[in-house]
Amino acid sequence: DAGVTQSPTHLIKTRGQHVTLRCSPISGHKSVSWYQQVLGQGPQFIFQYYEKEERGRGNFPDRFSARQFPNYSSELNVNALLLGDSALYLCASSLVALAGASYNEQFFGPGTRLTVL
Amino acid sequence: GNSVTQMEGPVTLSEEAFLTINCTYTATGYPSLFWYVQYPGEGLQLLLKATKADDKGSNKGFEATYRKETTSFHLEKGSVQVSDSAVYFCALSDKTSYDKVIFGPGTSLSVIP
Numbered sequence: 001d002a003g004v005t006q007s008p009t010h011l012i013k014t015r016g017q018h019v020t021l022r023c024s025p026i027s028g029h030k031s032v033s034w035y036q037q038v039l040g041q042g043p044q045f046i047f048q049y050y051e052k053e054e055r056g057r058g059n060f061p062d063r064f065s066a067r068q069f070p071n072y073s074s075e076l077n078v079n080a081l082l083l084g085d086s087a088l089y090l091c092a093s094s095l096v097a098l099a100g101a102s103y104n105e106q107f108f109g110p111g112t113r114l115t116v117l
Numbered sequence: 118g119n120s121v122t123q124m125e126g127p128v129t130l131s132e133e134a135f136l137t138i139n140c141t142y143t144a145t146g147y148p149s150l151f152w153y154v155q156y157p158g159e160g161l162q163l164l165l166k167a168t169k170a171d172d173k174g175s176n177k178g179f180e181a182t183y184r185k186e187t188t189s190f191h192l193e194k195g196s197v198q199v200s201d202s203a204v205y206f207c208a209l210s211d212k213t214s215y216d217k218v219i220f221g222p223g224t225s226l227s228v229i230p
Contacts, residue, residue, distance in 0.1 A: 001167050031199075033217060035218075035220075040222050040223075041222055041223070042121075042206050042220030042222045042223050043161070043206075043218075043220050044207075045217045045218065045219065046219055056217050058217075082189075090160060090161065092218070105163065105166070106210075106218055107163075108153075108161040108162075108163075109160060110159065110160040111160050
């Protein structure tokens, strides 16, 4: 089975522009999460979606938004890009997103490398 | 809030040396604990996990034991190889927040022949 896929692989934008990143979860997975990994740091949680509803949001400005589609794929949108948005954006999928569940392993995609000039 | 602290790198070892990367966490409740590995130019791979106290996760010669009393999850390997060169992230899964994963800052490991 295919793993989590993300597109595009690499992207170069200029300050002030808008960007859309895409993620397809593993077949059967209903939860998608987004993470930002700045060079030299650990990934930081941005959003989690489950069954097309936002279930969690990290400490990111409103310029960041996301949505999940009926087929469980997801888009991450970033408006008014800043130089500091340059990072590897990781998408992860899991079967469910139920609070208190014993364990829901997240499977990560290869990421989209965004460079803002 | 929940957080993960791990030893700073970079760490440089000779092949066949013993590896320890320290990790401690702060969390309410009983999180699941993980070690992820990121090879150069690649995404994150789950290396091992432990879901409750005293569990030992193991994979590819790496081991880590969930120690609730010391809130630690140290990564160990008895004999490292050049192919183990990568960045290692300790992480926890917050069950109270729909399993979002909180990562440590990462420890870069270089193994030289």
